[in-house]
Amino acid sequence: MRITEARVIVCSPGRNFVTLKIVTDEGLYGVGDATLNGREMAVAAYLQEHVVPLLIGRGSDRIEHTWQYLFKGSYWGAGPVTMSAIAAVDMALWDLKGKRLGVPVHQLLGGRSRDKVLVYGHANGRDNAETIAAAERYRDLGYRAIRLQAGVPGLEHAYGVGRGDLFYEPAETGSPPEHVWSTETYLDHVPRLFAEAREALGWDVHLLHDAHHRLTPTEAGWLGHRLEDYRLFWLEDPVNDLLQDGFRHLRRHTRTPIAVGEVFNSVFQLHQLVTEQLVDYLRTTVLRTGGITPLMKIAHLAEPYQVRLGSHGATDLSPITMAAALQVDLAVHNFGIQEYMRHSDATAEVFSSSYAFDDGYLVPGAEPGLGADIDEAAAARFPYERAYLPVARSVDGTVTSW
Ligand code: CS2
Numbered sequence: 373m374r375i376t377e378a379r380v381i382v383c384s385p386g387r388n389f390v391t392l393k394i395v396t397d398e399g400l401y402g403v404g405d406a407t408l409n410g411r412e413m414a415v416a417a418y419l420q421e422h423v424v425p426l427l428i429g430r431g432s433d434r435i436e437h438t439w440q441y442l443f444k445g446s447y448w449g450a451g452p453v454t455m456s457a458i459a460a461v462d463m464a465l466w467d468l469k470g471k472r473l474g475v476p477v478h479q480l481l482g483g484r485s486r487d488k489v490l491v492y493g494h495a496n497g498r499d500n501a502e503t504i505a506a507a508e509r510y511r512d513l514g515y516r517a518i519r520l521q522a523g524v525p526g527l528e529h530a531y532g533v534g535r536g537d538l539f540y541e542p543a544e545t546g547s548p549p550e551h552v553w554s555t556e557t558y559l560d561h562v563p564r565l566f567a568e569a570r571e572a573l574g575w576d577v578h579l580l581h582d583a584h585h586r587l588t589p590t591e592a593g594w595l596g597h598r599l600e601d602y603r604l605f606w607l608e609d610p611v612n613d614l615l616q617d618g619f620r621h622l623r624r625h626t627r628t629p630i631a632v633g634e635v636f637n638s639v640f641q642l643h644q645l646v647t648e649q650l651v652d653y654l655r656t657t658v659l660r661t662g663g664i665t666p667l668m669k670i671a672h673l674a675e676p677y678q679v680r681l682g683s684h685g686a687t688d689l690s691p692i693t694m695a696a697a698l699q700v701d702l703a704v705h706n707f708g709i710q711e712y713m714r715h716s717d718a719t720a721e722v723f724s725s726s727y728a729f730d731d732g733y734l735v736p737g738a739e740p741g742l743g744a745d746i747d748e749a750a751a752a753r754f755p756y757e758r759a760y761l762p763v764a765r766s767v768d769g770t771v772t773s774w
Pocket residue numbers: 409540542582584608634684685686687688711761
């Protein structure tokens with residue numbers, strides 16, 4: 373069970389991914405995702421220069437111990453680069469343990485609490501009509517939960533709109549795309565989107581929306597209150613995720629369920645939100661928070677407060693993260709929903725996975741480990757190309773959250 377080799381694989385099949393492959397003296401290997409959208413090479417370098425040398429010779433069975441060794445050994449604490457790197461090691465070690473014991477990882481996390489995992493897809497369009505038509509396509513595909521993100525009249529760009537039908541890919545090669553944003557116009561528009569959506573789609577489908585960190589607590593409270601009539605499954609990232617008091621203010625003004633956490637790297641960023649029940653769903657992922665090991669601890673913290681997991685699952689988290697997320701989603705008691713942005717055909721040339729979409733749910737395969745893999749030869753056909761997430765600014769040029 374000694375680690376003999378660890379390879380960092382950077383590739384770009386449709387978008388950039390960073391993958392870690394850990395090989396042991398038994399001839400087994402485990403895989404982990406280390407992708408950080410727009411900063412991929414920072415994590416690749418962190419792994420290659422500072423983590424891989426520490427792994428060689430270590431026992432691959434000591435998952436918690438290795439996690440603590442890499443985390444406390446870094447001294448500087450939780451950040452997106454460190455935690456994405458540690459996450460890749462953690463995922464790969466769980467993958468190895470499952471393979472060695474001949475069981476899917478959820479069997480090592482307490483077994484199945486459910487047989488299938490409710491997912492949501494992303495309907496988007498340049499205007500309400502296009503967005504609702506996309507939502508109808510999702511419903512026809514069998515989705516029971518659909519996120520709506522529409523263009524905003526008068527604005528050329530809006531978060532969540534464009535570059536894909538069954539997925540949304542915001543990163544672009546070259547310089548960071550610049551988007552002009554107007555919160556006033558957006559706030560005026562969103563309630564109309566959901567009024568029209570409920571009219572067209574009815575009430576037997578869950579509808580979700582992502583405000584993407586852009587609102588003040590007062591703006592978010594106003595929007596959440598206005599959306600109560602349309603009974604959203606959740607309003608996501610309404611305010612800056614780290615503004616804990618902002619969520620208190622928001623909670624006083626709306627009963628729309630709140631989801632937060634896709635950018636969180638540590639339990640300490642969400643502890644107060646959970647224990648004061650300021651949110652309803654946690655978007656935290658195995659990739660951002662350092663792996664399966666910490667995400668299980670987060671789920672257990674949240675359970676008595678009736679806060680549920682609703683993990684991030686965008687295209688910039690590889691199929692390895694999706695497979696690892698499904699292992700957690702199957703096992704924890706307090707599961708809510710899993711984001712499922714399908715990956716491109718090019719990504720599927722490099723990454724294989726055994727989970728399958730069926731009637732609005734993802735059903736994982738039964739093979740040992742995580743249930744995902746990378747084809748290194750195929751990966752070599754898609755070389756890395758620097759890409760950036762958009763930068764948003766107000767009409768007057770002030771930089772704002774994208
Ligand atoms: C979004 C993501 O899926 C979501 O909820 O917040 O699309 C996010 O913008 C990207 O993952 C950023 O890389």
